[in-house]
Amino acid sequence: MDDKLEYLWTFFRRYGDIYRVRMPSSETDTYVINDPAAVKQVLVSNHRNYTKGIGIDRVKILLGNGIMVSEGELWKRQRRMIQPCFQRAVIERFCSQFHNRSLELVGQWSRLAACGEPVNITAEMSRFTLQIILDAVFSTDLERLSQDTVGNPFHIITSESGRDLRFAVKFRALVPVVAGLIEQRRREGSEYFDFLSMLMAARDRDTGAPMDERQLIDEVLTLVVAGHETTASALNWVWYLLSMHPDAEERLHQEVDSRECPEKPLLDDLFTSSYAEQVIREALRLYPPGWLFTRRAIAHDRLGDYEVPPGTDIFISPYLLHRHPAHWPDADAFRPERFEPEVARSRERYVYIPFVAGPRHCVGESFAMAEMLILLRVAARRFRLRMAGSQTVELDAGVNLRTRHPLFMQLQPR
Template identity: 50%
Template sequence: MRNEGMTQMTEESLAPGPERPWDIDANDETLPVLQGLQAQYGDVVRVRTVTRPSDSLVLFGPDELRWVLLTNRQNYKKGVGLERVKMLLGNGLIVSDGDFWARQRRMMQPAFHSRVIKQFGGLIERHNLALLDRWAERAADGQPINLTRDTSELSLNIVLQALFSVDLDKLTNEVGEHPFTMIARDSQRDLRFAQQFRALTKLVRQMIEDRRREQRVEMDFLSMLMEARDKDTGEAMPERALIDEIMSLIVAGHETTASTLNWTWYRLSQHADVEARLHAAVDAAPAAPVPYAEQVLHETLRLYPPVWLFSRRSLGDDKLGGYHVPAGTDLFISPWLLHRDTRFWSDPEAYQPERFAPEIEATRPKFCFIPFSAGARHCIGEGFAMIEMNQHLYLAARRFRLKYLGPVPPPAEFQINLRTREDLSMQVVAR
């Protein structure tokens, strides 16, 4: 009798959802379906699965997100959809879990302190100035630039230089172009890419061995991670873990930033008023970071969050929005949809950086803007990315405007990251 009663209660409190089974995945078909589910069933929706062992939940509201990402985060680990990422990144911070993740994160956190990141300002500026010299040539000869490729190479080179400093220069000088260039050039994220990418780990292992042999410490992420010690055991990271973390930082630190800059320049080219305000702000500022440029970047991250869908898996039973969450449930969260939710954003499709003015931001619930996720597993590179992008806008917008030459809007591609489907072609106009 008692058991029957309990079963009945559990079933009654399962979240509503469609009958049709569906395995939620990061691809172009997903968003419209999720949108429909929210409209029909509300903030917590249960989706039966085809191949997965248990139902999935989709979470649309900031209260549920706060619960999963912050308040009861101990009950949630990383979820499905990371298989392809794992192929590339081994057990790096993005995919690892539990005690191993906590230890790695503790050891890596000091390298991302704002004081440390400030020291990368010089290298960020150098790479930007080299790019802007090329843009100046294009402004003079009237040839368009491939903005998507330029921002991709810029952010890749910046993160690589921050990781390897002089060793990257050495590699570049030896062969004219460093072997990591394939990451920015090859936009396919297939098995072949994964194999070539993993081959780069050999190079990283060699750099680590050289530094150990020469007892050489540089001002870069590689040395910081080699020198990091577990505060309880005093031990350094095992070599396998060190290499996985380095490879993870290359991928995580490059595509997301590049995509944000790509979409930002597209939007600036479409909104003369925002562009004019950005020009006034960068012209008047003595240096980056420029507060209005940060608002512009946040507004881009609202409309085009590179990580547009991510997931968690429940470890034990839980309750969300009044509904039962069995252990082993996959939960899906879409910043893309949350950032367009009319309960928190008026006229959500409009590009209005003024939404992020401090006095307006203060009136919004915290968990309705999560391009870098939130809670303990929020992006470790947020500070680095924001400085890097702000400095780019500061240096570039003082000198140039970019005129977009393709179809409006450029089609988006919703894969692991949100990108433009085609590279963006831009006319560089000297200001």
């Protein structure tokens, strides 16, 4: 297990649901909370008292002042302007694109399967989810961008695995690329159905003003990053878990074989008591891409028996919460049935937060779920995936919870 996760577990076993860590390098304390009532207080009931905190500093270098990192009035305004991009009707229109890209991937897999070589599924999922989010953000302009810059300039996101300062510098070099595209769209006045166009047209409810250019670019880059890596890790884990649990895989196959797989998938149909959804939600429980997030207290608060002075950092780990022995029987076992509607309803709400909760919950949840469900439906109809040879699967708890090494799988046509 990754050292960071090991520490979290050791301290949880020793100190329980809420404990305080005093860092020698810091004058303020840090609390780690694994108690659903305290989690609710920080994320929902008293959320106004908390900013994002220490964990977000690294992200800032990458995403500037985009919605993931902004606070206060700026965040509120931006959230109001971005939220309409994720309305039901918009996502439903994107679903056809998800379907087409899934078919394209399965076509490529058929050719690879014919060669019998194992396939790097981690890289495949990274490429797939990048393509999906770039389609959604730039639609047909992506081709134009690729021609202007000799190849897709966003490919550094998949070709570079590090998420350090070096990567941030290269990533920020995309700022002028996006600025050029915005300028071109303004000049030409053409219409597009994509996030960039929606964000360019968005107006502040109170002042009627559009986003300034810098903010617009930061939001575009935020959507690309936020929409790509989390979904890629989640899908990587989904395929891994299915390959290790043939019974669950068999049940999924029965479901996908018995249902229509329309070119224009409808959200209602996608989310109607599907086993595929339960599989994805269970994978997100065991391996939440956002395995740790942080908040910082603005004013005094009290969590259980503990005083929380201003400036205190709070760590919340979905990885721990999702395996909390008091809330999840046989917590390490992969059991999609935990997400059958009745079972899920009977559970404490704040022990499952892969998309966080409260006002700062993931704005892209439905987008991500629809994308993953459609891929699962299309690909599981055609293939069974099996781990190739003997591979040790290790966790890498970096910005996202990933596999330390790429997973190679054999694609078995069904």
